Each structure stands twice: as structure tokens, then as C-alpha cells.
Amino acid sequence: MESRHGDLIVLGGGPGGYSAAFRAADLGREVTLIERDPVLGGVCLNRGCIPSKTLLHLVEVLEEAASLKEVGVTFAKPKIDLDRIRAHKEATVGNLVGGLDQLSKARKVTRVTGTGTFRDEKTLLVKTSDGDLLYTFNDLILAVGSRPAHIPGIPYEDERIWDSTKALELSEVPKHLLIIGGGIIGMEMARIYHGLGSRITIVEMADEIIPPADRDVRQVLLKSVKSKYAIHTKTKVGKVEAHEKTLKVFLEGNETSPIEADAVLIAVGRKANSDLIGIENTSIAVNKRGWIEVDDQMKTSVEHIYAIGDVTGDPMLAHRASYQAKVAAEVASGKKSGFTPLGIPSVAYTSPELAWVGLTENEAREKGIAYRKGVFPWQASGRALSAMAPNGLSKILFDEETGRVLGAAIAGKNAGELIGEAVLALEMGAVALDLGLSIHPHPTLNESLSMAAQLAEGIATDLMNR
Helix, strand or coil: CEEEEEEEEEECCCHHHHHHHHHHHHCCCCEEEEECCCCCCHHHHHHCHHHHHHHHHHHHHHHHHHHHHHHCCCCCCCCCCHHHHHHHHHHHHHHHHHHHHHHHHHCCCEEEECEEEEEECCEEEEEECCEEEEEEEEEEEECCCEEECCCCCCCCCCCCEECHHHHHHCCCCCCEEEEECCCHHHHHHHHHHHHCCCEEEEECCCCCCCCCCCHHHHHHHHHHHCCCCEEECCEEEEEEEECCCCEEEEEEECCCCCEEECEEEECCCEEEHHHHCCHHHCCCCECCCCCECCCCCCECCCCCEEECHHHHCCCCCHHHHHHHHHHHHHHHCCCCCCCCCCCCCEEECCCCEEEEEECCHHHHHHCCCCEEEEEEEHHHCHHHHHCCCCCCEEEEEEECCCCEEEEEEEEECCHHHHHHHHHHHHHCCCEHHHHHCCCCCCCCCCHHHHHHHHHHHCCCCCCCCC
16 A cells, blocks of 8 residues: 655545635645545536536526517427537536646646545545555645435435436436425426426425525515425425336325325435544544534644535535635635634525525524514516516615624525625625615616615615605
């Protein structure tokens, strides 16, 4: 077995891992990046965020074209060529992967393709196709990510049982797709496959779909999808039986009648990969959910080992991992840095989109925080009406005592693009007048945030103040 020494090793090459490696290299560290796949990007780039958004864009165009029938514009029925769609998706991913390869080479990052597990707190065993390597290191950043969570009673060996990775391969469009889980991943997959022609059934244990969002925000989405999908909330799957022609899904809760489907997608969350790296051979602290415990400098309980991204718990989002990555790389390189965001934005690329940052109303009430809010309904937005997208709202919460932004939520077309202004307002400690008196272009969707702030201050003119 060959022995090697690395100055700073990054284990995992997803958005967190490659960001940590690149930032550390920029700070003068000699970096070794170990990734099990031959390409960088991890789940997000190769099997998650990017392929899903590529497919969602295609579906969005199909949806918008179909909606024009209401105003007198019709098109022929679209033809779906799965082979060409897959090729486009893979080309999109390939372009980004190629860019990461170039950045890695330019920064002189040493790349190793293999899987790493701890021998002890100073030694990593790396299995590669060319043999085993034994690495010692000065510092290590863990960025090993997560994997789809499993639930009991499912015949996972059946090829008709999908996780998100399988769904994004787009091997077929089933006549009836049943999705277990009405969170962000489940609802995005529902949109993709409904747009391509599948009948959709969603089974969700919670009271409503997209549980983390406030009810008024969720209701905007529910209004749009309740006529498109069969949605069973307060319901869980007891078991799935594999039959020759269909999968039979047995339900418990609000709905108890079995449902037959051509494919079943499991979208019930993700499990941290901390149990795959030999962490039991170290004293790294892990909580009962398998999340590695870190401080705001991304340090684990072992001084020279850091952890970032999904393996440190919720929210398991690529932009959170990337930000944590820079903090870990900077701290490991002797810089003062910390992960202390006031909010981490979440986006559901549904139709319409949902986006939120900071405190929700539910969280504010649970914490006993007094707040006032401004809510601007998109039915009063000229831009939303002209874009045939009146089903939406923009909401901002303000601290009753200080007046500062506590959180914001947007439901509607392009909500994921619009939430950035609210993120900046939150981080900058903006008050309602900062947003309300900043001149926004008209007519736009982003002025809805300014109008929500004006309503909170009682200075709005486009609606009656309350």
C-alpha cells in the first residue's frame, strides 16, 4: 500500500468540496481533492440541481405555450424526443463539469478518484481503481454529502422503484407515477413528469405539501396543482407490492385504498453520508441523526478536521455548502472567518415557484417574536397580470421592536430569482422604509417586494393600507 501525505485534503468533490479545495488553493495551501466519481460536481451538478433545472425549464416552456390558448394563441401538440432531451441535459452538465476541471488544473489541485475512510484521526485509507493509498494530512475538510433516504416496506430491487437520481435519468415517462413525499424534490419531480405526460399521485405524511413554508405561501402552489395531481396528505405508505404490470401501493392515514402505479418515486429526504467514512475510528462528534457537529468555523470536535455541507445537516442545499466551504478553507488557512448567516434561502422550482428566507411566520410565532408584515398579492401587479401569472404573493416580516427584516417569502413566477433582494435586505439589516422607498422599475415582479414593505408601513398607494 502506497503512503502519501497531503497538506490539506478535501474528501468529496461536490459544490462544497470543490469550493473548499479551490479557496484553499487560492490561499496557498497544497490541496488534494478526493472524489469517488471521475468528475467533480457531486450530486448537485451531476444528479440533482442542474439536471433537474434543465428539465424543469423545458417543462416551463411547454406549460407557458399551453397557457397561451387562453388568449388566442395555439400550437400543435408537442412531440417529446426523450433521447434528445437526455442529450441536452447531459451536455449542460458536461459543460459545467468541464469548467470545474479547468479550474482545478489552473489551481494545481491534486485530484484523486476514489473513496476515503478513516483509519484514525490522522490517516485516511483511499481505495482507487489502481490500488489502495494511505494518506496522512495536516488538515482535512469533510464534504461527503448525502444520499436519498430509504423507508421500510419498499422493494428497492425493482427497477420501477426510483429515487431522484433514477428519475433524472429520464429512461421513460410512466403513465402513472406515484411520488412518496410532497417536499421540494417530490413536487419538482411531479412538475417534470406531469409536463412530459405522466399522471401524478403524491403521498405526503405531513398536513400539507412543502411543509417548511408558511400556509399562505403553500396555498398559492396548491391552488395551481390540486387540479393536476392527486394529492394525499396525512397519509403514509405502508408497503409496496411489485406485480408484473404495476406496483401496488398500500396507504395508511387519510387515504387507505391501495393505488396501482407504473413507477414509484421515493422522495422522503436525504441521509448524511457520515456513516460511510469510518467515522467510528475517530472521536468526531455526530448527533443522533448522523449529522457531524460543527461550530461556526466549521470545526468538528477534532481540531484539524472540518465538515461542511449535507453531512452537517439541514438545510441540505448546495449554496449553503459552498458558503461553508469558503469558511472552512479560510479558517484552516489561518484566516478569520465564520458561518453566521441570518438566513439561507430555499427555493421550490414548482409552478408557481416558492422561495423564502429568514424566519417564517410559523417560526416567529414559535419563538415568541413579535412581528408585523406586509403582503402584496400579485393580482394587483401589472407585470404579473401581463405575464399571465397573477397567482402569487410577496411577503416580508419585520421585527416589531427594531423594524428590521426578519424574513420574506415569495410565491409566483420566478420567485427563486426574486428572493435575492430579500436575502440582501435581511443580511444588511434593512427596515421597511429601506425597501419601500427604494425606487424599483415598473412594471416588474420585483417591485412587489417594495410594495409589501410599503403596506407594512402604511404608505402604499396601489392597495388600501390596513
